[in-house]
Amino acid sequence: MIRPYQPSDKSGLLKVFYLNTPKYFDKSEVHDFEEYLENNADSYLTIEMNNSIVGGTGYYINENDN
Numbered sequence: 001m002i003r004p005y006q007p008s009d010k011s012g013l014l015k016v017f018y019l020n021t022p023k024y025f026d027k028s029e030v031h032d033f034e035e036y037l038e039n040n041a042d043s044y045l046t047i048e049m050n051n052s053i054v055g056g057t058g059y060y061i062n063e064n065d066n
Contacts, residue, residue: 005044005056010037011055014048 005013014030021027022044037044042060 001048002045003048005037005041005046007041008055009046009056010034013037013056015038016055 012033015032017025017030025033036058043060044056044058046053047057
């Protein structure tokens with residue numbers, strides 16, 4: 001299931017982040033990810049499978065695009 005991000009998802013998303021370190025992310029990027037979640041909660045989605053968080057994704061809408 002894909003659903004809107006909720007602040008309570010943060011710890012589960014951080015676990016997924018760490019599972020992908022160092023292959024896809026560097027540990028130094030954790031702070032940036034946490035900041036992103038705080039500042040972009042309205043455009044972030046949480047992905048769940050069997051009631052467990054397995055990932056997430058964000059999106060951006062450029063209102064200046066025609």
